[in-house]
């Protein structure tokens with residue numbers, strides 16, 4: 001189960017999780033069935049992201065499961081920049 005911190009940084013400050021384009025999602029459930037971290041839930045006709053901060057920071061392995069390109073993740077280079085800034089901040093406050 002995903003922790004509430006990542007490298008000492010509160011997980012909720014790290015903007016990393018999948019997003020689903022509801023117009024492209026067919027509700028095939030492939031992402032829901034693939035992820036072991038309970039990030040996804042299911043509605044009547046689509047999947048939804050129910051626990052975004054359970055997503056493992058830097059993981060995007062479910063992306064390949066989606067055949068309609070409904071899934072997307074933030075830019076990994078931007079994530080690296082944000083993590084560097086947050087590490088500095090939390091190093092100073094710890």
Ligand code: SF4
Nearest residue numbers: 025026028029031066
């Ligand atoms: S894999 Fe893609 S199309 Fe299938 S439920 Fe997930 S987001 Fe929707």
Ligand code: SF4
Nearest residue numbers: 035055056059060062
């Ligand atoms: S990226 Fe990994 S942890 Fe995040 S939702 Fe997809 S499979 Fe789950």
